[in-house]
Amino acid sequence: MSRSAYLIVKPATKQHETEQELIEIRAMLEPEFNLNVYFTTPEVSANQLAHQAVENGAEVVIASGGDGTVSAAAEALINTDIPFGVIPRGTANAFAAYLSIPSDLKAACQVILAGNTHLVDTALCNNRPMVLLAGIGFEAKTIEQADTEAKNRFGALAYILAGVKQFWQGMTPFETRVETESQTATIQQATAVTVANSAPPTSVLAHGTTGVYADDGLLDITITSLQSRLEGAIALYHLLKSGFNDNAVELDNVNHLRARHIKINTEPPQPVVLDGNMMGTTPVEIECIPNSLNVFVPNNQKN
Numbered sequence: 148m149s150r151s152a153y154l155i156v157k158p159a160t161k162q163h164e165t166e167q168e169l170i171e172i173r174a175m176l177e178p179e180f181n182l183n184v185y186f187t188t189p190e191v192s193a194n195q196l197a198h199q200a201v202e203n204g205a206e207v208v209i210a211s212g213g214d215g216t217v218s219a220a221a222e223a224l225i226n227t228d229i230p231f232g233v234i235p236r237g238t239a240n241a242f243a244a245y246l247s248i249p250s251d252l253k254a255a256c257q258v259i260l261a262g263n264t265h266l267v268d269t270a271l272c273n274n275r276p277m278v279l280l281a282g283i284g285f286e287a288k289t290i291e292q293a294d295t296e297a298k299n300r301f302g303a304l305a306y307i308l309a310g311v312k313q314f315w316q317g318m319t320p321f322e323t324r325v326e327t328e329s330q331t332a333t334i335q336q337a338t339a340v341t342v343a344n345s346a347p348p349t350s351v352l353a354h355g356t357t358g359v360y361a362d363d364g365l366l367d368i369t370i371t372s373l374q375s376r377l378e379g380a381i382a383l384y385h386l387l388k389s390g391f392n393d394n395a396v397e398l399d400n401v402n403h404l405r406a407r408h409i410k411i412n413t414e415p416p417q418p419v420v421l422d423g424n425m426m427g428t429t430p431v432e433i434e435c436i437p438n439s440l441n442v443f444v445p446n447n448q449k450n
């Protein structure tokens with residue numbers, strides 16, 4: 148008997164795209180799974196649908212959408228062992244990129260069909276699910292600026308354009324107090340604080356440390372204090388390099404630490420982006436949940 152899989156779909160802006168994609172997904176997955184399909188709406192979240200799927204005895208849960216959808220669905224699967232499939236359909240698809248899950252629809256379905264899974268950490272940020280990262284300050288302001296229209300027109304480039312604009316306008320520093328299970332630090336002139344569970348190299352501000360690993364039971368915290376465009380340009384270059392080669396950034400204005408539990412306060416309060424979606428403002432409290440999500444990944448992925 149085929150396994151029962153729940154497919155949670157965040158519809159694309161254009162309805163015919165969603166219909167076409169669903170035909171392709173069904174053609175790929177239905178020979179293997181008894182597929183139950185549910186759509187998210189502004190009122191019914193991926194999180195609610197995934198919880199329902201678990202209650203109904205889902206043997207596999209699959210999320211098709213952007214990072215917000217994937218993260219919300221993943222929360223319902225924490226510590227359940229139910230394998231989780233990701234069909235990346237958003238703008239950045241950072242979680243899929245981190246796990247080397249292809250953005251091509253058929254290739255992403257192939258990864259699910261191949262059945263190879265990997266246990267990764269998740270986290271809760273103010274009790275909301277986090278599979279990727281929480282960005283405080285610069286990154287949140289960038290995401291705020293990349294509106295839906297720009298994303299529809301330019302795709303991932305919209306984030307880069309918004310980032311360049313934000314960078315050019317200048318970064319307003321803020322005071323931040325970071326408290327972990329083993330240390331407390333106060334930084335007077337921070338411009339961005341990023342707490343990452345996982346992050347592809349393109350999530351530049353997350354890469355102050357020696358590699359961001361989603362299966363080490365720890366969160367990676369990078370704090371930048373960049374007071375000029377020149378300082379910013381130098382730091383971003385080193386952070387980008389670190390994202391690809393996993394060498395820590397050794398600059399006075401880039402601090403990094405690792406912890407399992409972290410509290411962050413800022414003065415004044417700063418906007419926070421959580422897994423690609425705005426979530427409010429600081430303070431935040433983030434707790435890593437080690438080895439809690441079983442994700443379908445390509446056989447050859449290195450994480």
Ligand SMILES: Nc1ncnc2c1ncn2[C@@H]1O[C@H](COP(=O)(O)OP(=O)(O)OP(=O)(O)O)[C@@H](O)[C@H]1O
Pocket residue numbers: 157158187188189192212213214215216217236237238239240298423424
């Ligand atoms: N049917 C829908 N119509 C409009 N908004 C929706 C719908 N379903 C979910 N949402 C909202 O979409 C957000 C999650 O979107 P998600 O990040 O997964 O995808 P995206 O916005 O398409 O991708 P990206 O953020 O990468 O551009 C949530 O805020 C959710 O409330």
